Amino acid sequence: MNEILDTMHARRAVKHFDAGHEMPGETLAAILHAARTAPTAFNIQNWRFLVVRDPAVRAAIKAVAWNQPQIEECSALIVLCADMHAYAKDPGRYWKDAPEAMREKYVSMITQYYENNPAMQRDEAFRSAGMAAYALMMAAAAFGYDTCPMDGFDFEQVAEIVRLPRDHALVMFVAIGKGMGDLPPHGGRIADADIIAYDRF
Numbered sequence: 352m353n354e355i356l357d358t359m360h361a362r363r364a365v366k367h368f369d370a371g372h373e374m375p376g377e378t379l380a381a382i383l384h385a386a387r388t389a390p391t392a393f394n395i396q397n398w399r400f401l402v403v404r405d406p407a408v409r410a411a412i413k414a415v416a417w418n419q420p421q422i423e424e425c426s427a428l429i430v431l432c433a434d435m436h437a438y439a440k441d442p443g444r445y446w447k448d449a450p451e452a453m454r455e456k457y458v459s460m461i462t463q464y465y466e467n468n469p470a471m472q473r474d475e476a477f478r479s480a481g482m483a484a485y486a487l488m489m490a491a492a493a494f495g496y497d498t499c500p501m502d503g504f505d506f507e508q509v510a511e512i513v514r515l516p517r518d519h520a521l522v523m524f525v526a527i528g529k530g531m532g533d534l535p536p537h538g539g540r541i542a543d544a545d546i547i548a549y550d551r552f
């Protein structure tokens with residue numbers, strides 16, 4: 352197997368992190384920078400990464416997240432969000448490096464696709480941020496860090512705590528740090544045949 356597959360198979364959702372470990376700022380920056388390689392429809396780059404550093408904000412979040420220890424123990428707590436109105440915010444910047452005709456074509460497609468379609472704006476937000484979450488997790492692993500994807504929290508209360516803009520969706524957390532302690536037994540994976548279908552259900 353190659354390194355990417357090894358990393359994918361070795362990854363576990365960590366339940367405890369070394370609270371004493373400090374992640375160098377440049378490492379966090381590099382992990383976030385790598386997460387930006389996650390794909391988005393029309394290259395709209397609608398994911399937003401909120402890094403929660405303030406211990407008081409972490410404590411407030413933990414209190415509405417079943418007191419899960421990862422929230423305070425992790426070295427970096429990333430709140431994955433998506434801007435549901437990214438399509439309308441200067442969309443030319445998503446194609447800034449492309450030739451003008453191509454940029455104009457994409458801006459027009461972006462507008463047609465999302466305008467007056469709030470369900471699509473929200474669905475796409477979750478699709479994009481979900482991909483970015485896994486990209487974050489793989490990038491963290493490349494730097495020797497463990498992760499825990501999390502949605503065990505009260506979405507409304509967390510939105511209030513982090514002052515989530517009204518046009519953003521709160522998708523999930525990715526806690527990143529040095530895993531500690533024994534992992535609980537794994538639930539196991541159901542058989543490939545149970546999840547893979549061909550042509551029609």
Ligand SMILES: Cc1cc2nc3c(=O)[nH]c(=O)nc-3n(C[C@H](O)[C@H](O)[C@H](O)COP(=O)(O)O)c2cc1C
Nearest residue numbers: 362363364365366419499500501502503504523538
């Ligand atoms: C969307 C999502 C939400 C999750 N929320 C939590 C959580 O709040 N707390 C937690 O400890 N693990 C959480 N997990 C981790 C899962 O429990 C874990 O991925 C699953 O049991 C499989 O284990 P593995 O990731 O170690 O293979 C979450 C995973 C996903 C994808």
